[in-house]
Amino acid sequence: MVTLSKITKTYSKGTVTAVTDVSFSVKAGELFGLIGPDGAGKSSIFRILTTLLLPDSGKATVAGHDVITGYRQIRSQVGYMPGRFSLYPDLTVEENIQFFATVFNSSITENYHLIEDIYVQLEPFKKRRAGKLSGGMKQKLALCCALIHKPTVLFLNEPTTGVDPVSRKEFWEMLRRLKTQGITVLVSTPYMDEAALCDRIALIQHGNLLAIDSPDGIVNAYPGTLYAVKADDMPRVMQVLAAHEPRFTSYIFGEYIHVDTYNGNTPDLPGELKDLLTKSGFNDIEVKPITPTIEDCFIKMLTT
Amino acid sequence: MTSLEPVIKTEKLTKRFGDFIATNEITFEVYKGEIFGFLGANGAGKTTAMRMLCGLSRPTSGKATVAGFDVYRQTEQIKRHIGYMSQKFSLYEDLTVLENIRFFGGIYGLNNQQLRVKSDGLIERLGLQSEAKKLVGDLPLGWKQKLAFSVSILHEPDIVFLDEPTGGVDPVTRRQFWAMIYEAASRGITLFVTTHYMDEAEYCHRISIMVDGRIEALGTPAGLKTKLKEPSMDGVFYQLARGAKRGDS
Amino acid sequence: MNQFAIFIKKEFFHVLRDRRTLLILVGMPIAQILIFGFALTNEVKNARIVVVDHAKDNASRSIINRIAASNYFEIQADVMDRDGMETAFRAGDIKLALVFPPSFEDNLAHQNHAQLQVIADASDPNSATTLTNYVSSIIRDYQTELNEQAALPYQIAPQIRMLYNPLLKGAPNFVPGVMALVLMLVSVMMTAISIVREKETGTMEVLLVSPFKPAWVILSKAVPYLLLSLINVLSIVLMSVFVLQVPVKGSWLLLFAESTLFIITCLTLGIFISIKTKTQQVAMLVSLMGMLLPTVMFSGFMFPIANMPVFLQWISNIVPAKWFYIIVKSIMIKGVGIEGIWKETVILCGITLLLFIVSLKSFKIRLQ
Secondary structure: EEEEEEEEEOOOOOEEEEEEEEEOOOOOEEEEEEEOOOOOHHHHHHHHOOOOOOOOOOEEOOOHHHHHOOOOHHHEEEEEEOOOOOOOOOOOOHHHHHHHHHHOOOOOOOOOOHHHHHHHHHHOOOOHHHHHHHHHHHHHHHHHHOOOOOOOEEEEEEOOOOOOHHHHHHHHHHHHHHHHHOOOEEEOOOOHHHOOOOOOEEEEEOOEEEEEEEHHHHHOOOOOOOEEEOOOOHHHHHHHHHHOOOOEEEEEEEEEEEEOOOOOOOOHHHEEEEEHHHOOOOOOOOOEOOOOOOHHHHHHHHHO | OOOOOOOEEEEEEEEEOOOEEEEEEEEEEEEOOOOEEEEEEEOHHHHHHHHHHHOOOOEEEEEEOOOEEEEOHHHHHHHHHEEEOOOOOOOOOOOOOHHHHHHHHHOOOOOOHHHHHHHHHHHHHHHHHHOOEHHHHHHOOHHHHHHHHHHHOOOOEEEEEOOOOOOOOOOOHHHHHHHHHHHHOOOOOOEEEEOOOOOHHOOOOOEEEEOOOOEEEEEEEHHHHHOOOOOOOOHHHHHHHHHHOOOOO | OOOOOHHHHHHHHHHHHHHHHHHHHHHHHOOOOOOOHHHHOOOOOEEEEEEEEOOOOHHHHHHHHHHOOOOOOOEEEEOHHHHHHHHHHHHHHEEEEEEEEEOOHHHHHOOOOEEEEEEEOOOOOOOHHHHHHHHHHHHHHHHHHHHOOOOOOEEEEEEEEEEEOOOOOOHHHHHHHHHHHHHHHHHHHHHHHHHHHHHHHHHHHOOOOOOOOHHHHHHHHHHHHHHHHHHHHHHHHHHHHHOOOOOOOHHHHHHHHHHHHHHHHHHHHHHHHHHHHOHHHHHHHHHHHHHHHHHHHHHHOOHHHHHHHHHHHHHHHOOOHHHHHHHHHHHHHOOOOHHHHHHHHHHHHHHHHHHHHHHEEEOOOOOO
């Protein structure tokens, strides 16, 4: 449904490189996540796919149309939510949805079933000006406006940024329900935990694609074993681990510290860890192997 | 590292906007050298509370002192003793790194001698020697955030307020940022942090969770997880925030 | 105090680094001083006049020669009949006419007293007064000269008639000028800002990714301002008629039709500016500095265009307000119909078409 082949994009006459040689494809009906921090190139890729920017080189197609020559066809059948709130703050909820439905030669009634379970949450505020909604509500409204014309592909650029975890979770549940309607959804997000909710994801940093696979696939591809370490006085544990020779890769992760060998230089990692911590005078020592999360995989890719 | 000396003390602090009660009688204390996580859903009243504590907004009722100064009558002294950094604004994009440091240092009352010493130290610590004369707008986000944080504590304030400081930043930089936070805490600076990353809630000494204008939970991460029988902070937050009536409106 | 100094230093950085705004803020005053200093003056020079000499005697020719020799006047035609003169006045081709009666010298010789008619276009009362004063002083000089050699004093009395605005009220001059200014302000600036705002807030991005043709987006912006501007025209004209006592001598319908044309010109200009600028702030600056000020300076309602250096006269030809000012003055003050202003109308249409084509070509269907 969406294909990219060696897409490169630079700005400011080539001095700023946003995207380098990116290639991947998204199948019809997939919920695809583009995961990476700010500045990774996500927005540029989305803008190229929605035909708003021309790539420096490479080819891309959406729903079978080329993004350069077939832009008119693409623009009439995709839904797009750009990063920040891009609806009309001085129009009401109702008026915004009405406007976007009409712009796409559709109407609210025609595709109401698509936005139904999102709209029920908005309905009590339908006469409120969009600018006066809370962040989470604005995102829901923007999603409605992008869906109301039953697009074949939905592009959501960082729809959950700045929104609290509960609202984020609800939003993703809504996205998963869209799959049953046969809509292909591409979402970009800096939140690694959201990656696990996608069918397939692409990890991207500094314009380069680090990996592309299903979340499970990426986790399974993690080389070696990752361990979680805990003891009393965690800050000191960090210091001890950081100072150790040969080096470990260690970083805080919630209530544990995740530790891995640095380039495979420690054959018996758990043993060495327990030893080290005991000798350093810690109590309540816990060292256990864990299944890496997407964030762990991302960190691994960034630090090797 | 943390002592029992409260640097923030509030008692039934309330802010009303007409009929709407944004912050409803919140009572809590934050101790010197603590990393205090201030969590809550959008619209729960966090920003309003922070504004009152920074001396930017006058409370409707209740009491509060920050760094020993009263939030009603001594807002100027409060502002002199705190630092602030938010995701939306921290540094001037069209000034260079050096110019930003000198400007904010000057604002905080550092003289030229102190400024020079601190500015050199800061640049070296962050490894920004080759970037010092670049416009901040040209730096990648991670650098900007780390620089903004360092600038906010240039004057060694008693407390620093950090409003979602790590939004959108990559996981490695995020942890470098938190290492800087720990380092500041060990120097006796108190840090008041809001965040939407639940793993960051674990890095705090204590946290509070606001729901519908009230503080519904206050304690250490471990303590809250035990009390609410949740294995993770995610679960704790979800349990409390899910029942919010005001959460998204 | 030190802290204050730091703020000042920072503000200087901000200002100096915003190149585009800096250019306008520094460049504009320089341009304005030069223009005001060299080009704009209230003096009247090279005014086009017509002389109708029924006498064709020495006295009349002497006076005519002196007038021809002076810098102030440029004689268009020596002979013209009444109708021709009226047409010329209505079209704005001449500013003043001198008419010598057949027995001019005769009267002087036998009665020591002669008259001649001085007819001035008083739709611009300032110019008219200045011109009639010049004429009077030339005639007085001649009279003085005659008297030096004469026994009895000669007296030449110019009969001055102010056309279109006998009471020399200021309003007939500035009402058309204000109309041009107000329409420019609303139509150019507000349209430009409105479209650029969509670019700035990001809604344009969403609109582009839709089957909606971008041209419709832009045209839809222009419509409310078109209606608003027409209402403005109505209120200005009504106030002019009822409050300022300056009636509309010509056709109301024609006035509104021409106003609509001018509004469309301004809207197109606003659209062109919005395509070329990225922020509302720059759009506003360009509209104000770049459009409003030239309109005031080059439309002709404050400073006579004929007195400017030729180069600036050429520039004034591309300022749409100049043509509209002439059109409105002709209709309102002189009562002229379409036959008198078709030239200006065609020029306005041409400018609009040109702006429209250029806008269409520059319109970007993508973000970069």
